[in-house]
Amino acid sequence: xxxxxxxLCALLTLVGCAPADQPPVHQTFQLTASLVTDDVTxxxxxxxxxxxxxxxxxxxxxxxxxxxxGFLPPDKHEFEHPDLMPEATFxxxxxxxxxxxxxxxxxxxxxxxxxxTWTDSASDEDGYLLERRRTAQATDVAAYLxxxxxxxxxxxxxxxxxxxxxxxxxxxxIPSPVTHETIPPE
Amino acid sequence: xxxxRTLCTAAALGLLAPAAAYAxxxxxxxxxxxxxxxxxxxxxxxxxxLNFRLTCSTGSGDQRAERRYATxxxxxxxxxxxxxxxxxxxxxISLKQTFNESGSGPFxxxxxxxxGRLYRVGGDTIAGGATVGTTVRVNTxxxxxxxxxxxxxxxxxxxxxxxxxxxxDKFGTxxxxxxxxxxQATWSGVQFWRK
Numbered sequence: 001x002x003x004x005x006x007x008l009c010a011l012l013t014l015v016g017c018a019p020a021d022q023p024p025v026h027q028t029f030q031l032t033a034s035l036v037t038d039d040v041t042x043x044x045x046x047x048x049x050x051x052x053x054x055x056x057x058x059x060x061x062x063x064x065x066x067x068x069x070g071f072l073p074p075d076k077h078e079f080e081h082p083d084l085m086p087e088a089t090f091x092x093x094x095x096x097x098x099x100x101x102x103x104x105x106x107x108x109x110x111x112x113x114x115x116x117t118w119t120d121s122a123s124d125e126d127g128y129l130l131e132r133r134r135t136a137q138a139t140d141v142a143a144y145l146x147x148x149x150x151x152x153x154x155x156x157x158x159x160x161x162x163x164x165x166x167x168x169x170x171x172x173x174i175p176s177p178v179t180h181e182t183i184p185p186e
Numbered sequence: 187x188x189x190x191r192t193l194c195t196a197a198a199l200g201l202l203a204p205a206a207a208y209a210x211x212x213x214x215x216x217x218x219x220x221x222x223x224x225x226x227x228x229x230x231x232x233x234x235x236l237n238f239r240l241t242c243s244t245g246s247g248d249q250r251a252e253r254r255y256a257t258x259x260x261x262x263x264x265x266x267x268x269x270x271x272x273x274x275x276x277x278x279i280s281l282k283q284t285f286n287e288s289g290s291g292p293f294x295x296x297x298x299x300x301x302g303r304l305y306r307v308g309g310d311t312i313a314g315g316a317t318v319g320t321t322v323r324v325n326t327x328x329x330x331x332x333x334x335x336x337x338x339x340x341x342x343x344x345x346x347x348x349x350x351x352x353x354x355d356k357f358g359t360x361x362x363x364x365x366x367x368x369x370q371a372t373w374s375g376v377q378f379w380r381k
Contacts, residue, residue, distance in 0.1 A: 038342075058340055065375055067268065067339055068320045083342040085325060090340060112300055113275045130318075144319035153275050154318065155300030 031094055031176035039082045040181045044094050047074060048173055051096035053129065053141065055172075059091045062178075066093065071129070071141040089182040096173035099129055102166045110153060117151045118167045125169035130154070134163045216264060216379035221256040221355075230367065231359065236374060238358040240367030243276060249367060252358030255378075257287055259352040260330055267357055267376040268323045271369065274300065278365030280307060281357060282324055284334060288351035294334055296324065297362055298369075306336075306344060307362050313338040321374070328353065 028046040047054055051074045057066040058081065069081060074096075084090060105116040116130070130143035130152060142165065143152060154165065225233050230242035231251030238251040269281055277300040286293035295307035304313040304322075313322075325337040331350035336343055357376070359369050 060340070065268070067323045068317070069339055071317065081340060084340050085327075085337050085342070088340075110275065112277065141317055144317050146319075153273065155274050155277070155302075157299075157301035157303075160301070 029094070029096075029174070029176040031092065031179050033090075033092055033179045033181045035181040035183070038084045038086065038183050039080060040084060040090060040092070040183075042079045042081065042092055042094070042179070044077055044176055047077075047094070047176075048096045048098075049074070050098055051173065052099035052168065052170065053097045055095045055097055057093055057095065060088055062091060062180075064091065068144070071097070071144075073138075084183045086183050086186045089180055091178050091180045093175045093178045095175040097129070097170045098173055099168035099170040102131070102168040105130075105165045105167050107165060113153045113155045114165070115151070115153050116165050116167070120148050120150050120169075122169035124171065126172050127170055128167045129170050131166040131168055132163045133166060134161050137161070215381050217381060218377065218379050221258075221378055223253045223255045226250055226252045226254055226358075229361075233358065236376070237370065237372050239370045240276065240279065240359050240361060243366050243368060244361075245366040247361075249361035250358065252283075252356045252360055254285075255355045257352050257354045258330070258380075259288075259350075262327065262329045262381050263353075263355075264328075264379040265326045265355045265357075265376075266323070266378075268321045268374050269357075269371050270321045270374070271298065271302075271318060271371045274298070274318075274369040274371075276300070276361075276365065276367040276369050278362045279367065279369045279371075280360040280362050280365075281371060282326065283356040283360070284326055284328055285354050285356055286349070286351055287354060289349065293348070293353065294326070294336070294346065295362070296336065297365070299365075304338060304343075309344075312336060312343045323375070326355070 030046050031044045034041050053071040054074055055071055056069045056079045058069055059066045105118040108115040125147050127147050128145040128149050129141050131139055132142040133139045227233055229247055229249035230240055231249055232239045233251045240249050278297055280295045280297040282296040283292050284294040297307050298304055302318055303311055305311050323339050327335045332348055334348045335345045357373060359371050
């Protein structure tokens with residue numbers, strides 16, 4: 001019966017019926033997963049060249065809630081998800097995020113945090129990526145914030161080096177196809 | 187076309203297949219269950235649904251906003267939940283506990299310090315700084331009398347042996363001995379399994 005359903009869906013897709021509950025999938029963006037023991041390595045190709053970051057996510061159900069594993073620069077093509085829970089199936093997707101260059105936030109040091117403010121210059125963003133830029137270190141995403149955010153108190157560690165914080169409004173692009181691996185029993 | 191779309195959606199959702207053939211939600215023979223819980227608001231702790239807050243920076247006393255689940259004393263139990271820290275200028279706040287009711291108290295405490303480092307209270311780092319604002323999924327698997335394992339975002343990050351006895355799960359926000367608020371964390375997707 002399940003096979004019949006899949007065949008029916010495939011036929012209906014051919015006549016122009018896209019699954020209503022699924023986001024569109026980027027046709028040239030390919031994602032593969034390989035499993036060694038309980039480690040999954042993801043590899044991808046064809047990511048949009050205009051992406052500012054590639055957001056790697058996983059879920060444990062086919063249509064489950066996705067959890068962000070990381071924000072990678074667009075020149076990365078691989079991600080390892082190690083030491084996974086046995087007998088669970090992990091579903092993965094990679095979503096390109098486009099984000100125009102932003103201007104540094106106004107920063108005011110607090111007792112144990114840095115208080116950042118900025119102007120919301122975008123009107124259609126899915127959120128803000130707060131970029132941390134440091135001398136002689138790779139830029140990374142310090143915070144993932146809601147749309148229309150204009151301030152944020154970023155907690156700091158004593159060891160944190162001086163940095164410039166740049167809020168970048170982002171939009172989610174079309175994700176890669178979903179791939180999955182099932183972890184064997186212990 | 188509306189009929190075609192409906193059929194397609196149904197097929198995609200697996201509704202055209204027998205329910206028993208649909209994917210098993212819990213792997214490895216787990217059975218879902220729903221333990222009862224009570225809420226604990228002490229000091230400056232506040233609970234609103236699954237939003238847990240410590241509103242003060244007080245570095246002493248009992249400051250907590252937590253859910254305390256029913257006691258278990260046998261078998262294997264799994265907790266799953268995701269938290270998102272929406273603001274935190276405090277530090278060293280416990281987010282999830284496995285409490286040893288028949289022992290000396292907290293058996294396992296997962297806490298966060300400023301910068302997002304997750305650590306076991308009295309132990310080492312469990313996971314590096316999670317990006318502030320992202321959701322972090324926590325699974326604890328507790329084989330009573332044998333082992334307690336902690337998975338962060340699906341990856342095994344901590345294992346420790348476990349005595350027998352009576353235990354319960356707690357989550358929310360709780361000031362550790364060396365910690366202080368404020369913090370606001372939202373939990374979601376809380377589930378329990380046993381086998």
